[in-house]
Amino acid sequence: MPATAEEVWSLDGFKAPESVLFDAKRNVFYVSNIVGEPAGKDGVGYLSKVSPDGKLQAAEWVTGFNAPKGLVMKGDTLFVTDIDRLMAVDVESGQITGTWPAEGAQFLNDPAIDEAGRVFASDMLANRIYVPDNDALSVWLESEDLLHPNGLRVEDGRLLVAGWGRDVQPDFSSKTPRHLIAIDLKTKAISDIGSGEPVGNLDGLESDGAGNWLVTDWVAGALFRIHPDGKSSS
Known part of the structure; x- marks a missing residue:
């Protein structure tokens, strides 16, 4: 069942907003x-920059991207995925300070950072996970078992992945919606969270602070709470 969400405030002025951090x-x-x-x-x-009470502080705070998507921070650096490159922004100056191109990447989507500061970036269409390697991104893992990976999160020595689904169509729907999976950061072994039963076209992935995860379904426009056994509830 989709989890219920209450609107606190709403704000116009964005142009195809993808992620918020x-x-x-x-x-x-x-x-x-x-x-x-x-x-x-x-x-x-x-x-863009927005205040916690819903005020637009800077509409075009940092420019120079193509189609920026996922966001993650380490210290004063904001990492942004941008189709076939990972970019770094110094949040104090608002300047782009680094770019890592990913040869062969098709649709970089979400980044995550482990305790060592290593950045992971999902490529939803290519079924890959990339990591920075000197001045570029290199493939850390490629497998159909990644289920067209979208949202990423590092927890307890694992990279959690929100699987979009198999057989992605031109309109970004999939013939078979999927579920959460986990990748062991040391062995790269892939396992299902729970039974592996389909949940949805999973997108954003965050902890709910109580041992579960809040996951969005872009196609259905839904928010799910997924438990450690892989089942979803409101």
């Missing part, structure tokens, strides 16, 4: 805006 140190939300096509290399994407 809260920076507790600076008490601000960062929002990625695709603006154009999700895979369009048009240079029109940007990041």
